[in-house]
Amino acid sequence: MLKKRHYLLCLFSLALFAQQPRPNSSFNNLILTPEIMGGITSEPNGGFPEHDFQKQFMLSLGWDNRSNSQEWAQRLKGPRTGISVGYANFGNAENLGYALTLMPFIEINAFGKKNLKVVIGFGGSYFNKIFDPINNPNNQAVTTPINWSFRAFMQYQIASSRRLDWRLGVGVFHHSNGHTRLRNQGYNSFLLSLSTDIKPNSIASTPAPKLNFTPSSYNYVALRSGIGITVMTRAINEQKGVYTLSAETGKVYNNTYKIGVGAYYRLYQTYYDYIVNNETLVQDGREFDYFKDNPWYYATNYGVSLKGEILLNHVGIDVQLGFSLHKPAYKVDWRLNQGWKFVPLYFTEDSATVLGDLDDQKFKIKSIFSGRFSLKYYVIGTKIAPKNNLFFSVSMNSNYGQADFSEIGVGYVYSFNFK
Numbered sequence: 001m002l003k004k005r006h007y008l009l010c011l012f013s014l015a016l017f018a019q020q021p022r023p024n025s026s027f028n029n030l031i032l033t034p035e036i037m038g039g040i041t042s043e044p045n046g047g048f049p050e051h052d053f054q055k056q057f058m059l060s061l062g063w064d065n066r067s068n069s070q071e072w073a074q075r076l077k078g079p080r081t082g083i084s085v086g087y088a089n090f091g092n093a094e095n096l097g098y099a100l101t102l103m104p105f106i107e108i109n110a111f112g113k114k115n116l117k118v119v120i121g122f123g124g125s126y127f128n129k130i131f132d133p134i135n136n137p138n139n140q141a142v143t144t145p146i147n148w149s150f151r152a153f154m155q156y157q158i159a160s161s162r163r164l165d166w167r168l169g170v171g172v173f174h175h176s177n178g179h180t181r182l183r184n185q186g187y188n189s190f191l192l193s194l195s196t197d198i199k200p201n202s203i204a205s206t207p208a209p210k211l212n213f214t215p216s217s218y219n220y221v222a223l224r225s226g227i228g229i230t231v232m233t234r235a236i237n238e239q240k241g242v243y244t245l246s247a248e249t250g251k252v253y254n255n256t257y258k259i260g261v262g263a264y265y266r267l268y269q270t271y272y273d274y275i276v277n278n279e280t281l282v283q284d285g286r287e288f289d290y291f292k293d294n295p296w297y298y299a300t301n302y303g304v305s306l307k308g309e310i311l312l313n314h315v316g317i318d319v320q321l322g323f324s325l326h327k328p329a330y331k332v333d334w335r336l337n338q339g340w341k342f343v344p345l346y347f348t349e350d351s352a353t354v355l356g357d358l359d360d361q362k363f364k365i366k367s368i369f370s371g372r373f374s375l376k377y378y379v380i381g382t383k384i385a386p387k388n389n390l391f392f393s394v395s396m397n398s399n400y401g402q403a404d405f406s407e408i409g410v411g412y413v414y415s416f417n418f419k
Contacts, residue, residue, distance in 0.1 A: 028200055029063050029064040029065070029067060029200075030061060030062070030063060030064075030200065031060075031061075031062045031063075031064055031080065031082075031197050031198065031199050031200075032059070032060070032061060032197075032198040033058075033059070033060040033061075033062060033195055033196065033197050033198070034057070034058075034059050034195065034196055034198075035057070035058045035059070035060065035169075035193050035194070035195035035196075036055075036056070036057055036193065036194055036195075037054075037055070037056040037057070037058070037173075037191040037192065037193040037194075038053050038054065038055055038056070038191065038192060039053065039054055039189055039190050039191035039192055040053065040054065040189065040190050040191075041054045041090055041091070041096075041187055041188070041189045042188045042189070042190070044140060044141045044185030044186055044187065044188070045138075045140040045141075045183075045185050047138045048138060048139065048140070048141075049092050049094075049095035049096060049138050049139055050092065051090055051091035051092040051095075051096055052091030052092070053091055054088060054089065054090050054091055054189050054191065055088070055089045055091070056086060056087065056088040056089070056173070056189075056191065057086060057087050058084050058085065058086035058087075058101070059084065059085055059086070060082055060083070060084040060085075060105065061082045061083055061084075062080040062081065062082030062105070062107065063080065063081055063082055064078065064080055064199075065078045065079055065080065065081065066078030069211060070313055070383050071213050071254060071255045071256060071383060072255065072256045072310075072311055072312050072313060072382075072383065074211055074213065075213070075254050075255075075256040075257075076108055076256065076310070077108070077109050077112075079106055079107055079108045079109075080106070080107040081104075081105070081106050081107075081312070082104070082105060083102070083103070083104050083105070084101070084102075084103045084104075084105055084121060084123075085100075085101065085102055085103075086099075086100070086101040086103070087099070087100060087101075088101065088125075088173075088189075090187070094129075095129060095136055095138065095139050096129055096139060096141075097127060097128040097129030098127075098128055098129075099125045099126065099127050099128075099149075099175065099187075100125060100126045101123060101124070101125040101149050102123050102124055102125075103121040103122065103123030103124075103149055103151065104121065104122065104123055104375075105119055105120060105121035105122075105151070106119075106120055106121075106312075106317065107119045107120075110154060114157075115156060115157040115160075116154070116155070116156055116157075117154070117155045117156075117157075117167070118152075118153070118154055118155075119151065119152070119153040119154075119155060119169070119171070120151065120152055120317075121149075121150065121151035121152075122148075122149070122150055122151075122373070122375060123148075123149050124146060124147065124148060124149055125146070125147050125148075125149040125175055126145055126146055127142055127144075127145050127146075127147060127175070128145070130142050130143055130144065130145055131143045131183050140183040140185045141175070141176075141184075141185050141186055141187045142175060142176065142177055142184060142186065142187070143177065143181045143182060143183050143184060144177045144180065144181045146177075147175050147176055147177045147178075148175065148176055148177065148178050148396055148406070149173070149174065149175050150173070150174045150175075150373075151171065151172070151173050151174075152171050152172055153169045153170065153171030153172075153191075153193065154169060154170055154171060155167045155168065155169035155193070155195065156168050156169070162199075162201065163198065163199055163200075163201070164196055164197065164198060164199070165196070165197035165199065166194075166195075166196055167193075167194070167195045167196075167197070168192070168193070168194060169192070169193035169194075169195065170190075170191070170192055170193070171190075171191060171193070172188065172189065172190055172191070173187070173188075173189040173191060174186060174187065174188055174189075175187040176403055177403075177406075178396050178403050178405065178406035179230050179231065179403040179404055179405055179406070180229050180230060180231065180239055180405075180406055181231060181237060181239070182231055182233065182234045182237055182337075183234060184403065186403070213254065215253075215254060216253070216254055216255060216385075216418070216419060217251055217252065217253050217254070217418075217419050218251070218252055218385060218415050218416065218417055218418040218419065219249070219250070219251055219252075219415070219416055219417040220249065220250060220251070220252060220258075220260070220413055220414065220415045220416070221247070221248070221249045221413075221414050222247070222248050222249070222260075222262075222411055222412065222413045222414070223245075223246070223247050223411060223412050224244075224245070224246045224247075224248075224393070224409050224410070224411030224412075225244065225245050225246075225409060225410060225411070226243075226244045226393070226395070226407045226408060226409025226410070227241055227242070227243055227244070227407065227408065227409075228241065228242035228243075228244065228395075228397065228405035228406055228407035228408075229241060229242070229405060229406055229407075230242055230268070230270060230404065230405035230406075231270065232270040232271075232273075232274060232333070232336070233333075233336045233337055234337075235336075236270070236274070236279075240268075240269035240270045240273065241269045242266055242267070242268050242269065242270075242397075242405045242407065243266065243267045243269070244264065244265070244266045244407065244409065245264070245265045245266075246262055246263065246264040246265070246305075247262055247263055248260045248261065248262025248263075248305070248307060249261065249262070250262075250307070252311070252382075252385070252415070255311060255382055255383055255385055256310065256311050257308075257309075257310065257311070258307075258308070258309035258310070258311055258316070258318075259307070259308055259309075260306075260307045260309075261304065261305065261306055261307070262304065262305045262307060262320075263302070263303070263304050263305070264301075264302060264303060264304075264305060264322065265300065265301075265302045266300065266301040266302070267296070267299060267300050267301075268299050268300075268301065268329065269299075271298070271299035271329035271332070271333070272295050272296065272299035274329070274332065275291045275292055275295040275298060275299060275329070276292075276295050278292070281332050281335060281336070282332070288331065288332055291328070291329070291332075298328045298329055299329055300326065300327075301324060301326060301327040301329075301330075302324075302325055302326050303322050303323050303324040303325045303326070303327075303370070304322070304323050304325065305320045305321060305322040305323070305370075305372070306320065306321050307319065307320040307321075308320075309376075311378075311382045313378075313381040313382055313383045314377060314378050314379075314381050314382075315375070315376065315377065315378070316374075316375070316376035316377075316378060316382075316391065317374075317375060317376075318372075318373070318374040318375075318376055318393070319371075319372070319373055319374075320371065320372040320373075320374075321369070321370075321371060322369070322370035322371065322372060323368060323369065323370075324367060324368055324369075324370060327367060330366075330367050330399070331358060331367075334356045334358065334360075334363050334366075334367070335355040335356045335358070336355070336356070337356065338356030338357070338360070338362075338363070365400050366399040366400040366402060367399070368400075369399070369400040370397065370398060370399055370400065370404070371397070371398040371399075371400065371401065372395055372396070372397050372398070373395065373396050374393045374394065374395040374396075374409075375393065375394050375395075376391045376392065376393045376411075377391060377392050377393075378390070378391045378413075379391065379392075385415060385418065386415065387414065387415050387416070388412075388413070388414060388415075389412070389413045389415070390410070390411070390412055390413075391410070391411050391412075391413065392408075392409070392410055392411075393407075393408070393409045393410070393411065394406075394407070394408055394409075395407045395408075395409065
């Protein structure tokens with residue numbers, strides 16, 4: 001089931017960009033970019049296998065949107081959108097192996113400079129070496145062959161000609177399974193890159209359209225429901241649902257920038273089952289035995305959020321910062337997952353000799369702040385500012401940067417007060 005869900009999530013994220021309408025001359029605007037990278041992969045856990053520098057190669061197909069007459073393309077100064085495929089060697093074939101990546105991306109100008117770019121990518125990767133308690137116990141980075149992948153790079157153009165642009169870049173690459181199976185410390189790599197844009201002659205000779213869009217804005221309200229998957233602990237490593245509801249309101253500017261505030265509600269099946277099954281920390285006489293008085297209440301999480309979204313017609317790139325007002329079972333989560341001193345190869349939950357410290361500053365931060373990164377597909381293109389719209393989404397949710405759960409969702413948007 002895990003593999004199937006991850007394949008669906010990866011295919012959905014690719015479909016977002018594949019379905020995005022292109023200019024009529026889309027093939028003339030196609031840019032091929034080979035890229036080589038090298039750098040350091042940080043050690044995600046103690047005793048991590050020794051490894052050399054990471055070596056990576058990516059090949060990207062991107063559409064230059066400078067001649068795209070849609071408002072979002074002109075407001076964002078002609079960003080490049082496309083799909084990348086890649087191969088990464090982590091410097092230890094026996095324990096770390098390699099990763100194959102498939103990733104949609106967007107590239108925009110940084111600080112208004114045409115020769116300075118920010119590249120953001122979000123997709124999936126296949127790993128041929130994963131954690132195994134017997135054969136590969138020291139690699140605790142990922143426990144599933146299919147994982148989320150995220151890329152953020154800054155690139156500087158060092159030379160340019162009619163057909164070729166050469167760039168140097170620096171950035172980070174992250175891989176993890178989104179807390180859908182433990183252990184999941186994740187790969188974090190810090191890389192330098194050298195890339196070449198191979199351009200058709202038509203790009204240099206095609207002038208950007210001279211369009212004057214009238215400033216516009218409108219208000220919106222949105223409702224969303226979703227289902228996610230997560231696990232409780234390494235000892236209770238069974239995937240279960242996270243059921244979510246959210247509402248938000250805000251404003252859209254120039255059919256491109258969406259800013260809003262919202263509220264969310266979540267029920268964690270992992271927390272609920274832990275309580276009703278009378279597991280260790282909720283048993284009579286233990287510190288959380290009062291959770292059994294109302295399992296539903298203590299297994300829920302609700303809070304408020306701030307959001308920013310970029311609208312690319314049918315595609316939305318949504319980032320949210322949440323503030324939890326109620327998430328009591330995260331105390332159990334932290335106690336069980338952050339207190340391991342020594343864990344034998346074969347263990348039960350009671351093998352943990354030390355529980356996580358609730359006075360830890362990291363716990364206080366992670367119990368309050370949450371993050372959410374989503375890719376959305378709008379059924380009706382936002383370039384026409386429809387009054388009613390539906391969207392589908394894939395999301396990665398986190399507790400202050402630490403993966404919490406992966407989610408697919410569906411939502412409704414009502415827009416009004418057009419100016």
